[in-house]
Each structure stands twice: as structure tokens, then as C-alpha cells.
Amino acid sequence: DMIAGLKSDIERAKQHPKPLDDSFIGMTVKGVFYSEKADAGNAILDACQAMTSPDPIPLGEYRGFQTELSFDTFAKEYKVKLKGELGYAVSLGTDTFGNITRLDNALEGLPKRLEINEQELENVKTKTARLNELNALLNVDKRENEIVGGEPDEGDEEPTPKSKDRER
Numbered sequence: 001d002m003i004a005g006l007k008s009d010i011e012r013a014k015q016h017p018k019p020l021d022d023s024f025i026g027m028t029v030k031g032v033f034y035s036e037k038a039d040a041g042n043a044i045l046d047a048c049q050a051m052t053s054p055d056p057i058p059l060g061e062y063r064g065f066q067t068e069l070s071f072d073t074f075a076k077e078y079k080v081k082l083k084g085e086l087g088y089a090v091s092l093g094t095d096t097f098g099n100i101t102r103l104d105n106a107l108e109g110l111p112k113r114l115e116i117n118e119q120e121l122e123n124v125k126t127k128t129a130r131l132n133e134l135n136a137l138l139n140v141d142k143r144e145n146e147i148v149g150g151e152p153d154e155g156d157e158e159p160t161p162k163s164k165d166r167e168r
Helices: 002-015 037-050 096-108 110-138
Strands: 027-029 032-034 057-062 065-072 077-083 087-091
Touching: 002 065, 002 110, 027 037, 032 037, 037 065, 037 096, 077 096, 087 096, 096 110
Parallel strands: none
Antiparallel strands: 027 032, 027 057, 057 065, 065 077, 077 087
16 A cells, blocks of 8 residues: 555646646645745744644645645654655745755655565565464474364363372
């Protein structure tokens, strides 16, 4: 599911690419569209200042992803979550332009996240196959009808108790 979600979000990011000429694609913050990077960055900082609760609140939209603002009380920092099929939390700083750059970096890092998740899936598949091999080898000597702690089957003889005179 994670891999499918990442693939979908990578496609979403490709449909809303960051301009190569260092211009700004625009961003919606609190229902207002900002075409200038500085204005959008300042609107994010203003939204942080206006927060009265650490609970997530809708922030707007950026590059095809819905955004949500929250305050992490443990780390004592504001975070924006980019929400597509999956969610990607981005820690914010105090720099007007830096926060937009952080959001772009999170979206540009999606292919690397996909690669890592695919490697982890292959690793789990390999380990599972090896575990199944080992389980099969460990079960070779066991009788199929053996029940641990169960009653003996009909016809099975109960072990004869040892005589008392042979004990130490």
C-alpha cells in the first residue's frame, strides 16, 4: 500500500512540477492564492503565529497536494503535512523562502522514498522465504500427528512407570 501510494504521489508531483527557472508555481494558504514566493512564505509564518492549538488545521494547497499545519509539542516546531495518497510531514523554520524550499525538497525526495520502500519490501520477501525454508527444515523430523501436550491416540501405549526401587 505504501509503495502504491508513493507511486501515485510521485505522479501527482510530476503533474505539478517545480519550475526549472526558479520561478514560483504559486500556493494557496488559508484560501488565498499567492503567486509570489515571499508572500506565500510569509502567509505560512502568519498561519503559524495564528495557531492556538497544536492540533492539525487545513492550511491550503501546494503543487497538487493538500497542506495541513500542526505544532509538534514534543519537538517544539511547526510542521506542514503534504497530503496526497500518503502524508509527508515537513518541519518548518523561520525563513520565508526556506519553508517553501523544504516543501519542494520533500516532494523531490519521493522517488528516493519509493526506492527505499521497494528495497525494504524485497528484503522482507527474502527473509520470509528464508524463514519458510528454515521452518520446513526444522519440521522434517516431527511426526505429522504429534500434538504437544495432547492425550495419546487410541492404540498408543502409555509409558510404564519406573519402579520405585530403582530410584536414587
